[in-house]
Amino acid sequence: xxxxxxxxxxxxxxxxxxxxxxxxxxxxxxxxxxxxxxxxxxxxxxxxxxxxxxxxxxxxxxxxxxxxxxxxxxxxxx
Amino acid sequence: xxxxxxxxxxxxxxxxxxxxxxxxxxxxxxxxxxxxxxxxxxxxxxxxxxxxxxxxxxxxxxxxxxxxxxxxxxxxxxxxxxxxxxxxxxxxxxxxxxxxxxxxxxxxxxxxxxxxxxxxxxxxxxxxxxxxxxxxxxxxxxxxxxxxxxxxxxxxxxxxxxxxxxxxxxxxxxxxxxxxxxxxxxxxxxxxxxxxxxxxxxxxxxxxxxxxxxxxxxxxxxxxxxxxxxxxxxxxxxxxxxxxxxxxxxxxxxxxxxxxxxxxxxxxxxxxxxxxxxxxxxxxxxxxxxxxxxxxxxxxxxxxxxxxxxxxxxxxxxxxxxxxxxxxxxxxxxxxxxxxxxxxxxxxxxxxxxxxxxxxxxxxxxxxxxxxxxxxxxxxxxxxxxxxxxxxxxxxxxxxxxxxxxxxxxxxxxxxxxxxxxxxxxxxxxxxxxxxxxxxxxxxxxxxxxxxxxxxxxxxxxxxxxxxxxxxxxxxxxxxxxxxxxxxxxxxxxxxxxxxxxxxxxxxxxxxxxxxxxxxxxxxxxxxxxxxxxxxxxxxxxxxxxxxxxxxxxxxxxxxxxxxxxxxxxxxxxxxxxxxxxxxxxxxxxxxxxxxxxxxxxxxxxxxxxxxxxxxxxxxxxxxxxxxxxxxxxxxxxxxxxxxxxxxxxxxxxxxxxxxxxxxxxxxxxxxxxxxxxxxxxxxxxxxxxxxxxxxxxxxxxxxxxxxxxxxxxxxxxxxxxxxxxxxxxxxxxxxxxxxxxxxxxxxxxxxxxxxxxxxxxxxxxxxxxxxxxx
Ligand code: SF4
Numbered sequence: 142x143x144x145x146x147x148x149x150x151x152x153x154x155x156x157x158x159x160x161x162x163x164x165x166x167x168x169x170x171x172x173x174x175x176x177x178x179x180x181x182x183x184x185x186x187x188x189x190x191x192x193x194x195x196x197x198x199x200x201x202x203x204x205x206x207x208x209x210x211x212x213x214x215x216x217x218x219x
Numbered sequence: 220x221x222x223x224x225x226x227x228x229x230x231x232x233x234x235x236x237x238x239x240x241x242x243x244x245x246x247x248x249x250x251x252x253x254x255x256x257x258x259x260x261x262x263x264x265x266x267x268x269x270x271x272x273x274x275x276x277x278x279x280x281x282x283x284x285x286x287x288x289x290x291x292x293x294x295x296x297x298x299x300x301x302x303x304x305x306x307x308x309x310x311x312x313x314x315x316x317x318x319x320x321x322x323x324x325x326x327x328x329x330x331x332x333x334x335x336x337x338x339x340x341x342x343x344x345x346x347x348x349x350x351x352x353x354x355x356x357x358x359x360x361x362x363x364x365x366x367x368x369x370x371x372x373x374x375x376x377x378x379x380x381x382x383x384x385x386x387x388x389x390x391x392x393x394x395x396x397x398x399x400x401x402x403x404x405x406x407x408x409x410x411x412x413x414x415x416x417x418x419x420x421x422x423x424x425x426x427x428x429x430x431x432x433x434x435x436x437x438x439x440x441x442x443x444x445x446x447x448x449x450x451x452x453x454x455x456x457x458x459x460x461x462x463x464x465x466x467x468x469x470x471x472x473x474x475x476x477x478x479x480x481x482x483x484x485x486x487x488x489x490x491x492x493x494x495x496x497x498x499x500x501x502x503x504x505x506x507x508x509x510x511x512x513x514x515x516x517x518x519x520x521x522x523x524x525x526x527x528x529x530x531x532x533x534x535x536x537x538x539x540x541x542x543x544x545x546x547x548x549x550x551x552x553x554x555x556x557x558x559x560x561x562x563x564x565x566x567x568x569x570x571x572x573x574x575x576x577x578x579x580x581x582x583x584x585x586x587x588x589x590x591x592x593x594x595x596x597x598x599x600x601x602x603x604x605x606x607x608x609x610x611x612x613x614x615x616x617x618x619x620x621x622x623x624x625x626x627x628x629x630x631x632x633x634x635x636x637x638x639x640x641x642x643x644x645x646x647x648x649x650x651x652x653x654x655x656x657x658x659x660x661x662x663x664x665x666x667x668x669x670x671x672x673x674x675x676x677x678x679x680x681x682x683x684x685x686x687x688x689x690x691x692x693x694x695x696x697x698x699x700x701x702x703x704x705x706x707x708x709x710x711x712x713x714x715x716x717x718x719x720x721x722x723x724x725x726x727x728x729x730x731x732x733x734x735x736x737x738x739x740x741x742x743x744x745x746x747x748x749x750x751x752x753x754x755x756x757x758x759x760x761x762x763x764x765x766x767x768x769x770x771x772x773x774x775x776x777x778x779x780x781x782x783x784x785x786x787x788x789x790x791x792x793x794x795x796x797x798x799x800x801x802x803x804x805x806x807x808x809x810x811x812x813x814x815x816x817x818x819x820x821x822x823x824x825x826x827x828x829x830x831x832x833x834x835x836x837x838x839x840x841x842x843x844x845x846x847x848x849x850x851x852x853x854x855x856x857x858x859x860x861x862x863x864x865x866x867x868x869x870x871x872x873x874x875x876x877x878x879x880x881x882x883x884x885x886x887x888x889x890x891x892x893x894x895x896x897x898x899x900x901x902x903x904x905x906x907x908x909x910x911x912x913x914x915x916x917x918x919x920x921x922x923x924x925x926x927x928x929x930x931x932x933x934x935x936x937x938x939x940x941x942x943x944x945x946x947x948x949x950x951x952x953x954x955x956x957x958x959x960x961x962x963x964x965x966x967x968x969x970x971x972x973x974x975x976x977x978x979x980x981x982x983x984x985x986x987x988x989x990x991x992x993x994x
Binding site for chain 2: 142144145146147148170172173174176177179181182183185193211
């Protein structure tokens with residue numbers, strides 16, 4: 142049950158597009174910074190394989206410039 | 220919102236989010252996440268949003284607390300509050316979570332045979348009142364003392380002052396703002412004759428340059444720093460960080476200039492030298508609005524008990540001042556300050572350019588300084604020489620650390636020498652207090668007694684036999700706790716501690732009184748920009764928790780002073796505020812009526828004819844100016860501010876062969892002061908679980924110290940063991956170590972020195988000599 146957090150940096154002028162694209166992915170929670178061009182993304186997936194698939198999906202988003210992982214946790218479901 | 224924390228999974232998610240927010244803050248200091256505020260609010264919640272100020276720092280952000288069925292479940296920034304415009308920092312978002320801590324003090328505890336026994340609050344208050352009365356009868360009124368806080372509300376400070384000075388008749392009242400703001404107060408009074416900044420936060424929207432003097436705003440005043448960064452990005456405003464340690468603020472600034480501890484005095488004088496030498500003086504401003512004075516020098520450092528000092532000001536003229544500055548040419552100062560000639564000239568040129576608006580900000584770096592009053596005077600000198608003061612975007616701005624250091628400690632006056640208006644040494648001020656308090660004028664003593672450090676020395680000596688602390692944790696926050704902890708443990712003094720949580724201070728108490736937390740009572744705070752902020756009680760506190768003001772009133776009644784405290788339990792905040800407002804009536808300090816404060820997110824005093832005064836002393840904005848000139852420094856009898864001749868003098872203790880490092884102490888963004896609240900907020904505690912000792916990598920290499928390794932930091936006073944931190948949060952200069960003081964398990968104040976500024980009596984937590992070795 143991985144939970145990971147990332148900093149997602151949008152392409153110039155594409156912050157809103159990136160927020161929209163990430164919000165459409167149900168495993169992602171998006172928290173945009175109010176005053177900077179960066180988003181915190183927390184992913185919550187069933188297993189490592191789904192996490193990898195999700196990451197691939199995120200990295201294909203056009204408005205994304207860079208995705209940097211910050212932390213990863215594995216937790217039993219409760 | 221916070222109930223969900225019981226679920227491990229949502230807690231981990233929250234941690235993951237916080238790690239990312241913390242990482243983002245390292246890359247973009249001052250970054251804010253407004254949407255975090257709404258996260259986790261249950262969809263079904265039918266929240267009633269109640270307004271108030273944040274519990275924590277002196278920025279005074281407006282918060283909205285979401286209350287659902289009598290429980291506080293969410294916090295968000297108040298979009299209608301001009302201070303923060305809806306934004307909050309990481310402490311602000313999570314503040315209400317501390318109230319759920321399992322070890323909350325919910326009932327009074329009385330020590331019996333070495334054990335704490337839960338006692339009905341009324342019984343505990345009887346014990347405290349009887350003990351206080353008995354001590355006065357036996358040993359005189361100066362044998363009892365109260366030590367309060369810059370986090371006390373305005374009514375709490377007011378009734379403490381009325382009880383001690385008006386009812387009992389002793390000046391044995393001081394507060395923890397002595398440890399953080401006293402030099403700012405003394406600086407304002409000596410230069411302008413009137414306390415508190417002349418400008419306001421709107422200065423940020425107008426300034427071209429922000430010069431921060433020893434002030435890590437990205438961590439300590441994060442919302443204000445974010446407003447500065449916004450101006451940097453939008454308008455190209457520039458931030459210059461002048462400090463002894465590289466911090467998050469330095470890396471986000473346009474330029475970081477480092478100086479050798481204590482030499483800020485010399486650099487400030489060198490800037491003035493340059494301003495005069497280059498003809499950048501605003502001559503008409505200086506001629507019309509400024510006097511020149513000098514005071515005594517070689518004052519000592521107050522390290523001995525019963526140290527006493529009184530400055531003797533002498534008027535001088537501009538030529539004498541100019542001559543004095545010849546010792547402070549950039550070339551001479553560069554040699555010992557380690558600031559290059561080029562950088563000194565660069566700073567002077569910014570202040571000297573008539574077309575650039577400059578705000579100087581400072582907080583603990585300049586105040587916690589054995590020459591703190593002088594340092595405040597010196598920065599005012601720069602602004603007065605150039606006439607850059609009291610105008611939008613131009614001015615010196617001393618920031619406060621605590622949420623009501625201004626509103627309570629300074630304005631109500633919970634210092635030994637203060638009254639709600641003026642000082643005890645002034646007969647007119649004593650007469651006014653006696654009239655409003657309805658007490659005989661003779662009862663208010665004309666002589667100040669103990670300032671904070673001396674108060675705890677008196678406890679240690681056995682001179683004070685009863686002390687009551689409220690809203691503060693001195694056995695973590697005082698300097699040299701290695702002396703004052705054993706002092707408080709002595710049987711010679713009866714110790715009463717009012718608090719929300721157990722602390723190392725409550726550990727030595729004879730009686731512990733359970734206090735209501737922030738939103739469990741009504742109150743008023745006053746922030747750094749003279750803004751008075753009101754809030755109504757939002758939720759019930761647990762058990763027998765009681766507002767501090769009401770506990771003081773109950774003690775006063777039990778001691779026989781009931782007629783002086785005729786307030787009702789339900790309405791005492793309003794009744795006290797209305798009484799207190801009488802002290803400040805008039806155009807110079809008028810306070811907004813409560814009805815206004817209930818509606819708005821605060822109002823800035825002087826509040827005159829229904830309007831806040833944003834820039835004092837400037838006739839364009841301040842209705843109290845009455846000299847028919849553009850500026851009027853009406854705090855001084857002749858309406859003129861003072862440029863002070865203040866030299867560089869060394870620190871009380873400097874590194875030597877035995878103790879070769881400077882020790883600098885301070886705060887971190889995650890924790891509020893001694894950590895008694897924020898260490899009980901799981902996300903903040905996990906993000907910063909323990910203190911550390913920060914090294915410059917070159918020093919660490921020389922000593923063979925690795926990250927995380929246990930290090931013993933010792934001084935002539937005591938020692939403390941902490942893990943090493945290299946290249947993490949901050950970067951001290953070579954020959955300096957830095958330790959944050961929030962961690963009660965690693966008491967760095969056992970190591971610090973209780974030297975203080977002889978004028979303000981504020982201790983210097985930023986400079987003493989230590990050695991470091993592997994533990
Ligand atoms: S900046 Fe200060 S007042 Fe504002 S939310 Fe943070 S701690 Fe509270």
